[in-house]
Amino acid sequence: MNRKILLVTGDGGESYETLYAVHRFQEEGDIAVIAAPSRRRLNLVMHDFEPGWDTYVERAGYCLDADLTIDEVVVSDYDAILLLGGRAPEYLRNHAVLLEVVREFNRQEKWIFAICHGIQILVTAGLAKNKELTAYEHVRTEIEMGGGTYSTQQAIRDGNMVTGQTWQSHPDFYREVFSCLKEQ
Template sequence: MKEKILIITGDAGEGYECLYGKHRFEEAGYEAVIAAPSVKRLNLVIHDFEPGWDTYIEKPGYIVEANIAFADVIVEDYIAVLILGGRAPEFLRHNEKVIEIVREFDKTDKFVFSICHGIQILTAAGLVKNKTITCYENVRFEVEACGGNFVGKDEAVRDGKYVSGQTWQSHPDFYRMVFECLNEK
């Protein structure tokens, strides 16, 4: 039986982060399970940077099927969790089941991977205090307000069982660290 990695996202999750992560895990022989508020087709988005804009832009992205609803997730079935960015974390951080899931991954000393705005879920769960973290630069305030140490100069950062990345542009550094972690287990 393949080891499983849980991917947390929802509508408006970052499409490239979702599909790249899913495919990288599957390529390495893991089962990537996409969890969302319900089992349904998710509308992902594309965030990109355009000259002249003060922030990123958003376009409609790919559609992906959620495999499992948050209510049905059993953390002991997974070796790690990946929390994606996009706008999904903005609303998922208010979902008590999501908060419970990520806290259980932490409590059971499993790997917690977060990229871009995914850190918003970890800040809401109270899991960044005293951790060295990176994320999308405009979420820095939330990390620091919750007691985390934001590092903006690195594309990806590891702090124990946590790996965090800034954006989808961080994938090479981020996934290098993610797979170093998975090879340790």
């Protein structure tokens, strides 16, 4: 299809979510471009759910090179943006340029996809208000404080946004993502 999709992550980003996204877009003939705070090799991590733990555990994951910096992003070059999860959104949501990039995707009515903790960036950008969103369950409070409604669905579409809970939501999430992209 040759659509160009911007994937945003950084150190501490979820390894499986990132690599799965790159491969799924490539399988569809799309161009996946990784943007991060700096152009270098990123240290991704893996999160899993272990019996008896109150939260997820984290292990070292794969490394992946960023194609460009967030500061270099030109929104008009892309068909959609995907905000990936893991711990990276904890600090990426404080990146002023990234917040403006996400807002510009919204102003241009382009697709905005977010999964897991990536929704934290949407909330900080002020885009959760009056939206129905899903995310990792412990991001629920942030969604609600941002004026959104939390859904327990694995993936949900509201307007130009599709959100997913975790990497375990990939089948539902990407089914919705590719349904949206086919509407273009």
